[in-house]
Amino acid sequence: MCGIAGLLNADGNAAEPDVLLRMISMLRHRGPDAAGVHVDRNVGLAHARLSIIDLSGGAQPMHNEDQSLWITFNGEIFNYLELRADLQKNGHTFATRSDTEVILHLYEEKGPDCVHHMNGQWAFAIWDCKRQTLFLSRDRLGVRPLFYTLANGAFVFGSEIKAIFACPGVARELDLTGLDEVFTYWCTVPPRTAFKGISELPPGHSMVVKGGAVTTLPYWEPDYQTEPHLVDAVKERDYAEELLGLLIDAVRIRLRSDVPVGAYLSGGLDSTLTTALIKKFTDAPLRTFSVTFADAEFDESLYQREAVEFLHTNHQEIRCSAGQIAEVFPSVIWHAEKPVLRTAPAPLFLLSRLVRESGYKVVITGEGSDEILGGYDIFKEAKIRRFWRARSDSKLRPLLLKRLYPYLHNIQNQSDAYRKAFFHINTTQEAEPFFSHIPRWQLTAKLRTFFSADMLAQTSSDAGYGAVRRCLPAAYSTWDAFCQAQYLEIKHLLPGYILSSQGDRMAMAHSVEGRFPFLDYRVVEFASRLPVHLKMKVLNEKYLLKQCAEGLVPPSIQHRHKQPYRAPEGLSFMHPSARDYLEDVLSPAQLAQDGIFDPAAVAKLVAKFRSGAAIGIKDNMGLVGIISTQLLLNQFVNGFEARNTSHETRVTQVCH
């Protein structure tokens, strides 16, 4: 796992090694083991390396036999051994044992189509000297990040935006529309980011830069041509066996590494199952890591311990307190590079630190399972809301609503009349393509209350959800409603928040690489063909996965109700650890100067927290969203510290 950066001066000006050095030193946390810069006239590639495969031979930027192709690559190609064998048969010779070199030779052979053959998580750029083109690509689901901008006649890219900001002449300004998107969808809608002029290469896309022309090439998209609904017991068993077989192989190839691989263990079904599958393939004692909370509302340590005892792993946990969340939050935002509405990234930041201190660089996690196999409550909620509308006579209806969010006390303590209202049972939006997500998006968009008059004037509320609507695929309207909801999660929240703000950025803050068997594209494609009732049977979430897990995980974990990962929210910031920066970023003068939020409304919100009366979702998302936005401004716009913590860097230059 690594960090990449680079630039192409379309005006022909020479690329300066110093600029590339400055850019790559912003990404040292992603790759502390080595760094390299390669310059070819107007093009420069840079790389910060975390050595995982071919520890001695994998230095980057790397070239092919005749040095006509140069690559800077972040990620892993898990099927590289198979690809390498095929390429060797076709006459390619390899100088290293790395997966990086496999991409180069595959590109020689297939050009931009090379990505269709790759199973992995990647962001890379290849400079093709002969064709004078820069080819960039990002993996199917957006595990690895890639940002770019066009500034002063240059195309500039990097794994993180901070590397791009280290390039002279790149403006640092918030994108108000992007910010507004976060305050509806919880994430920006690519290619937009939270910064003006900075774009994100969307997951499943490649890109070609030639001269001053930039062409985006979509190459993969989730598709839900589901198989027929009627499934007998035998067929159901076949599906379960096929899923398990795919998961086993997805785990097997994710254990390919020249350094030891650990695992995150949350206490839920997904990570317990991935950990169980690792145990099947490694004889070495397996290290597992987890977060626990003092607050029982969030804590899952009982289940974690049960999993540890069942699977006999060597386990370490970090107990996360509100004070710690407050303390690390500015660093969390430095790494996330976008506002967040939840504090949930903070414990994962602390967890990756524990992993790193334990000497581990790679962890396997259960991420992605809820999206692809139907685990989230938002899917269940949509199903109940539909049933409610269709079956007005059913006495079951109030009971069904009670089955939702059993872990949210505020919802459980409501009368039926209110519960019905909160789940938008009265809406007539059933035909709406966003039926499943409208309650979440509407609730979140209420946070616009905190925007200043100026901000409100400059961002018109995206009430028609145009940003998301514009990128719906043509077949969307033909899919089952359950799959439509899955698509929205996989396309937006998964890459835009789960895999980034909560995933890559938190793990890489401490040079830890996450690997996600559930996001192996073979598993994803298999899951999207499944008859939907095998994902959620009536209201039993991840039904088929639970069948797969039989005997592999403790029964209590196999059958427990899905509990989403959450952490102590707004109240964390009332802890003294936050005092230093909070007074600074939330001062009325600072808020007025930045102009995003209404200082009086923010003061009322803070007062509500101080009095202990802030218990609502809106209060909590509001405070976390405001603080994170202000910290973002503070660290990237109002001030930006180009951190020159240079590695010992290998610089290569082509002489013409």
Add this chain to the structure above:
Amino acid sequence: MRQELRKFVIDNFLYGKNGDSFADDESFLEKGIIDSTGVLELVAFLQSRYGMTIQDQDLVPENLDSIDNLVRFAEMRIFEKQVQ
């Protein structure tokens, strides 16, 4: 009491903004003023400010879903208490 309840709703749910955006007879739910925890916040306020005893069966929109409803509900409870 009407003014006090109105001020509480504006400060607590709208953070002091858009105080004139809803009439006394308009539904908090329909105007999107209240979320699931908002009901509990309202109840906590009625209990602490007016000493009202509120049961689970009282948690219905007819009692809590507009300024008018709140005033009617609170006055009725205070009256009942005095009669007892």
